[in-house]
Amino acid sequence: MKLKNHLIFSIFLAISCIASGQSGIQSKADNLFNNFDFVNATTLYKELISKNYNTDYVTRQVADSYAFMRNPDSAVVYYKKVVIQPNVPTIYFYKYAQALRGVKDYKESRIWFKNFKNAGGEIKEETYLKDDEFLNAIFNAKQNYFLKEVKFNSKYSDFAAFEHNNDLYFVSARDEGVSTKNRYSWNEEPFLDIYVTNKSSNTDNISHKSKIKGAVNTTFHEGPLTISKDGQTMYFSRNDFNNQVLDKNTQGVTNLKIYKASLEDGKWTNIVELPFNSNSYSISHPALNKDGSKLYFTSDMPGGYGGTDLYYVDVYKNGTYSAPQNLGNNINTSKNECFPFLNNENALFFASDGHPGLGLLDIFAAVTNKNNAVISILNLGIPVNSNKDDFSFFMTEDGLSGYFASNRDGGIGSDDIYAFSRIPTLKLEGTITDAVTKNPIANAVTTLFDANNKTIANAETDLNGHYSINIDLNTDYSLKTTKQNYLDNTTVITSKGMAANTTSLKANIVLNPVPLEDIPITELVPIYFDFNKYDLRRDSTVELDRIVDLMINSYPNMAIKIESHTDSRGPTTYNEILSEERAKATYDYLIKKGVNPDRILGYKGFGERKLTNNCDGTITCTEEQHQLNRRTQFIVIKMK
Known part of the structure; x- marks a missing residue:
């Protein structure tokens, strides 16, 4: 991605002034940089x-130049030379790792992410430690997005497609057919x-005549944009250009601001700068929620978590706005979100180079719970994401189609718009209840199997006994439901014959309780292990001796199962093995x-699949919580 880099504006502040006294050529080059x-x-x-003049410094400048131009193929060549320089700043380890991802060298990228971490750099370990698992999941996931041809891309940068009332708006540098073309020095493309074009019309030959009507476009940058549901208000990004004057901050940088326009007689007019803009930092990429009550945007304002963060303001009915609110560190990272x-459905999508991805910018979705708290960040995978920049995601109201932009290989211009169709997620959901009391059962485990009895997914019921699992259309499954002190239930599930736009399949399950004698279950308390170990601690053997006494002397017919677990740290496959070792150590004791071995009906390790809290790696937890x-x-299986 090239031309849109003016939008990832946090990097502006990272470009330092170069000391005087250098050669004329270097001074000129630095001035251009x-x-x-x-x-x-x-x-x-x-x-x-x-x-061979000042080679170490100049090589870094070349590498950074290619990185800013979003050209990882060339950047990686020069960063490779930079990272072996004596006393090189450790940030170049990170830059090299990012460039390596841009050329799909994920193995070498992990090495340099780790080198950056070991050198004192701030980076989440899951960025590189679980990279193999992440990439395997991405490349082997079932494809839900399918790309469609877009005919109106130009040889320049095109991105930020937005549909409203059968009109398609987008941002482009295709300033063709006019006598004077202003050029952006970053990459020598027009501003x-x-x-805008009507979706029903021929979009093969969009020219400068297709620019939106009114006073929005200037001789500098405009876009992206968002439009209110009633079609009367547009919010858009623009360089700080007012009254034919291009303003700059104290560092000589022109920031981006968000403006509002009104539609009158088919033209966008009454251009107003939003009051929370600043001359000191940039605000850009406006996006409205469903009812227009919140305006989201990107900014490098002070107090954020990284380069650029995502924020929102409340939009009041009287035309005023609240103070900007940062979306927090579940979404924002130390790098760039935009x-x-x-x-x-008010689900948030965004681009980031800070969350684990396939290359440079990837597109992500924020997954929330019923309280709208962000519980995970989902990478949309291929073909939406690539090893290059993927950004400016848009989805239609029915959720079945949309657009994004990318500078991936094979495009027509520096950035191209890609259209997609999407297979909607079919959700299997229902409520688990007690056959006797009719009450919902919390923490029951539902396991979905395919027709070959291979495990597909697991889910636990919430406090209301509700569960949900994503399934595919036209597929047969079986659903096994288990809960301590209840008989297992296996139900046949099929999605065959359902309409393609169906989003939900209901399956309520009733569990029959197992009649057990009264037993002080509280005495069968869990035992605990040290980090990355499976040998039994002294406090564990004390509890195990109590269980031995119960089984031999107090309840001679009692049979149990042993289930062992790990915390979320470390690779998933390793944690599965570690939990099995813990289960076996308990069984052997x-x-x-x-x-009697016959009274232990099984011992099994579950790895990190059944955490007792939210310490799944997405939040910071104490050692006590882990x-x-x-x-x-x-687990008591029987008493008689």
Whole structure:
């Protein structure tokens, strides 16, 4: 992605002034670099390299120039030389790792992410430690998005497609057919304008005549945009350009601001700058929620978590706005989050190079619970994401189609718009209840199997006994439901013959309780393990001796199952093995102490699949909270 880089504006502040006294060529190159003219700066820097002048510094500048131009293929060549320089700043380890992802060298990328971490850099370990599992899941996931041809891309940058009332708006640098073309020095392309075309018309030959009517477009950058549901109000990004004057901050940088326009007689007019803009930092990428009560945007304002963060303001009916609110560190990272979009269900989509992805910018969705709290960040996977920049996601109201942009290989221009169709998620859901009391059963485990009895997914019921699992259309399944002190239930499920736009399949389950004698179940308390160990601690053997006494002396017919678990740290596959070792160590101890093996009906490790709290790696947890997950539990199966 090239031209849109003016929108990832946090990098502006990272470009430092170069001390005087350098050669004339380097001074000229640095001046071009500081003014974002990376194309011409790179030419001069390479000339200095050929003359072996100040090579370490100049090589870093070339590498950064290619990175800013979103050209990882060239950036990785120069960063490889940079990271072996003596006393190189450790941030270049991170930059090299990112560039390596841009050329799909994920193995080498993990090495340099780890080098950055070991050198004191701030980065979440899951960014590289679980990369194999992440990539395997992405590349082997069932495809839900299918790309369709877009005929109106140009040889320049096109992105930020937005549909409203059968009109398609988008941002483009295709300033063709006019006598004077202003060029953006960053990459020598024309400045961005907002265009519109009717979806039903021929979109093969969109020209400068398709620019939106009114006073929105200027001689500098405009876009992206969002439009209110009634079609009367537009919010859009623009360079800080007012009254024919282009303003700059104290560092000489022109920031981005959000403006509002009204539709009158087919033209966008009454251009107003929003009051929470600033001359000191940028605000861009406007996006409205479903009812227009909140406006989301991207900013590098002070107090954020990284380069650019996502924020929102409340939009009041009297035309005023609340103070900007940061969306928090579940969404924002130490890198860049940008291009927010909210679909018809108010689900948030955005682009980021801070969450684990396939390359540079990837597109993500924020997964929320019933209280609208973000519980996980979902990478949309391929073909939406690639090893290059993928951004400016849009989805239609029915959720079945939309657009995004990418600078991936094979496109027509520097950035291209891609259309997609989507298979909607079919949700299997229902309520688990007690056959006797008719009350909902919390924490029952539902396991979905395919026709070959292979496990597909697991889910636990909430406090209301509700469960939900995503399934495919035209497929047969079986659903097994288990709960301590209840008989297992297996139900046949099929989605065959259902309409393609169906989103939900109901399956309520009734469990029959197992009649057990009264027993002090509270005495069968869990035992706990140290981190990354499966040997029994002293406090664990004390509890195990109590269980031995109960089974031999107090309840001679009691039979149990052993279930062992880990915390979420470490690779998933390793945690499965570790939990199995913990289960076996527990089993071996009970047998050694005299419990008949026939009375232990199984011992199994569940890895990190059944955490007792929310410490799944998405939030910061104390050691005490992690300890609660490193446990072995004892399930009473029968008493008689």
